[in-house]
Amino acid sequence: MKVHFHGTAAFEGIPSLFCHCETCKQAKVLGGKNIRTRTSVLIDEVLKIDFPADTLHHSIRDSVDMDKVRDLLFTHSHSDHLYPEDLLIRAFGYAQFNEEEELHLYGHDLPIKHCSQLLATERHRFQFHNLKPFETVHTQTATITPLLANHDPKETCLLYLIEKDGKTIFYGHDSGWFPKPTWDWLKGKKLDLAILECTTGNAEQCDGHMNVKDTLKTRDWLVENHVMQAEGRIVVTHFSHNAHLLHEDLVQIFEQSGITVAYDGMQLEI
Numbered sequence: 001m002k003v004h005f006h007g008t009a010a011f012e013g014i015p016s017l018f019c020h021c022e023t024c025k026q027a028k029v030l031g032g033k034n035i036r037t038r039t040s041v042l043i044d045e046v047l048k049i050d051f052p053a054d055t056l057h058h059s060i061r062d063s064v065d066m067d068k069v070r071d072l073l074f075t076h077s078h079s080d081h082l083y084p085e086d087l088l089i090r091a092f093g094y095a096q097f098n099e100e101e102e103l104h105l106y107g108h109d110l111p112i113k114h115c116s117q118l119l120a121t122e123r124h125r126f127q128f129h130n131l132k133p134f135e136t137v138h139t140q141t142a143t144i145t146p147l148l149a150n151h152d153p154k155e156t157c158l159l160y161l162i163e164k165d166g167k168t169i170f171y172g173h174d175s176g177w178f179p180k181p182t183w184d185w186l187k188g189k190k191l192d193l194a195i196l197e198c199t200t201g202n203a204e205q206c207d208g209h210m211n212v213k214d215t216l217k218t219r220d221w222l223v224e225n226h227v228m229q230a231e232g233r234i235v236v237t238h239f240s241h242n243a244h245l246l247h248e249d250l251v252q253i254f255e256q257s258g259i260t261v262a263y264d265g266m267q268l269e270i
């Protein structure tokens with residue numbers, strides 16, 4: 001299975017619009033893996049998680065054929081994860097198509113409501129699917145189970161367990177320490193890859209997100225509960241410029257735990 005990290009930043013991106021913090025200044029000078037756009041991942045070119053406004057940039061930067069994507073999963077409705085206006089680009093009259101295949105959209109009530117309302121007056125090729133936490137769904141490309149995140153009390157934010165071609169991925173941002181039902185549900189599972197977040201770096205305060213301590217504690221929990229082997233593949237993503245950590249700082253923090261720090265454009269095979 002090919003996992004392609006399109007974007008690896010939190011809401012503001014790095015360097016962030018309007019920001020003159022040292023991290024943003026250094027990221028501009030150093031470039032490369034320090035440049036981070038809003039978080040999204042593409043699996044095997046057909047299953048995409050989240051749809052930020054940076055998707056056009058991702059498709060140009062990495063030569064992604066977005067029309068190959070069959071299933072689009074949303075974690076929640078915040079604008080750095082769902083920019084529904086750009087889905088209009090796939091409606092009739094905007095994109096030119098050779099075929100009539102539908103793109104299936106999956107999320108809880110709010111993202112699906114935003115997308116369906118926006119597209120209601122258009123002729124389009126979308127199908128909408130309302131997900132319920134812990135109810136497994138067979139999509140066109142994978143078997144997915146939405147799990148509860150601890151992120152925004154105003155909506156039901158989701159994490160995902162994704163099973164495809166005999167491999168299992170846990171997709172785990174945006175969330176602070178997971179709600180108990182999610183930990184309970186993960187017990188007994190076997191993961192080939194866990195994608196975790198570390199939005200706030202070394203900050204102590206991290207409501208709705210994880211800091212370095214939480215990310216490492218999550219890794220330990222996964223290993224202690226035999227959900228992952230000690231040498232199992234863990235990738236960390238969704239970084240904020242307000243954590244004030246450049247890519248190499250993050251690599252130093254996580255390399256002794258065997259955790260890979262994602263960067264924009266990174267691809268891995270599991």
Ligand SMILES: Nc1ccn([C@@H]2O[C@H](COP(=O)(O)O)[C@@H](O)[C@H]2O)c(=O)n1
Nearest residue numbers: 010011012200205206207209240241242
């Ligand atoms: N506990 C937190 C929460 C947020 N931030 C800042 O917000 C940005 C991301 O927020 P989202 O919840 O929209 O993903 C993040 O980049 C931080 O600047 C924070 O610092 N601490």
